[in-house]
Amino acid sequence: MIRRFLLGAAIAVSALATQPLVAHAQEAAEPELLKGDWSFSGIFGTIDKASAQRGLQIYKEVCSNCHGLYEMSYRNIAALGYSDDQVKAFAAQYQVNDTNDDGAVIQRPAKPSDRFVRPFPNEKAARAANNGANPPDLALIVKSREGGVNYVYSILQGYKQAPADVKLADGQYYNIYFTAGGQKIGMPQPLTDGAVTFANGAPNDLKSEAHDVATFLAWAAEPEQDARKRLGVRVMLFLIVLTGALYYAKRKIWADLH
Ligand code: HEC
Known part of the structure; x- marks a missing residue:
């Protein structure tokens, strides 16, 4: 009786113990994603425009x-370093629907404001x-x-x-x-x-x-995120310069007072 109980318990325990292992093996069959080397990872990382x-x-x-x-919209790509003329030329390669003065549907070259x-x-x-x-x-x-x-x-x-x-x-x-x-x-x-x-x-x-x-x-x-990060970097640089200037000014003032 006790033997049977122990045997049953042992089987139950071993079943529990092996279950996570099996699940783990199945997960491992899913390939891990390739990891690129991204300029924009990290809080100060920005998009490599080129x-x-x-x-x-x-x-x-x-x-x-x-x-x-x-x-x-076509004009959004200006943030990647294109001039206004380049953006216009890029958009103009595409045709979009519009209406003329008589309300008829016409096709015209896309403008920077078009999607x-x-x-x-x-x-x-x-x-x-x-x-x-x-x-x-x-x-x-x-x-x-x-x-x-x-x-x-x-x-x-x-x-x-x-x-x-x-x-x-x-x-x-x-x-x-x-x-x-x-x-x-x-x-x-x-x-x-x-x-x-x-x-x-x-x-x-x-x-x-x-x-x-x-x-x-x-x-x-997330185009805005990149714009925010670029601003963030400039703000940090400004603060570093400002800190240096204040420190210098403080030393100067106290040196004169002593
Ligand atoms: C000939 C048409 C065609 C071209 C060209 C094409 N795709 Fe696709 N793409 C599809 C179709 C159709 C699907 C949906 C596949 C599915 O659901 O089985 C898809 C799916 C995808 C997915 C997976 C989306 C998901 O649901 O997880 C990505 C990512 C993707 N495309 C990126 C690209 C990129 C980047 C390019 C250009 C380099 C590209 N595709 C060019 C037709 C195309």
Whole structure:
């Protein structure tokens, strides 16, 4: 009787003891995200504008065929170091709907105050063009996904040959970081080595491209945050100089009084 009880207790205890181990092993199967080296991490870190400019070029040439940047207006990119004329020229490459004086719908070149044009008029059209998958808005992607900028950086580099036991439907691809979709993603690999060429010859291997476009999207998710941090750095510098000046003045005044 007692033997049986002890045996039962031992089994129960060992079951409890091994359970967390099993759960842990399952978690470990989820790949850890790649970690980029981000200029903007830390309280004083700000966006690397040159990298974000290359990221904008990548967005424009590749991602914007499928993904919108809904809240972003063309004039917002001035914060990345473009002049007013450059912003105007960038916007003018796109056509937007407007109405003329007679109320008829016309197309005109976009102005800096216009929102970035969307690749599809609505979600149904977006899905129809993408085998049923909906390309999400990229303006908020860095803020809305766990892992943030590292998630985007990893997804872009996460395409692999599917293991033999994974069945992919038409228009599905295997991406080890797309765990929300069981590692089956409805986006064909958008970036490869040399997918985009930069005017100044900056590196355009897959890793560098992923880094640049992720930097741009991190900025796009919170443009005000970058502006605040830049102001913060200037305020700190000002306070340091002011502290030095006050200290010097104090010494001077007290030296005269003694
Ligand atoms: C040919 C169309 C197409 C292009 C080009 C494209 N994407 Fe996608 N993307 C999609 C679709 C469709 C999905 C949704 C996939 C799904 O839900 O299975 C997606 C999903 C994503 C996701 C994952 C979103 C999530 O839900 O977690 C990210 C990140 C992403 N795209 C970034 C980019 C970036 C950055 C570029 C440009 C370098 C790009 N995409 C280019 C079609 C595209």
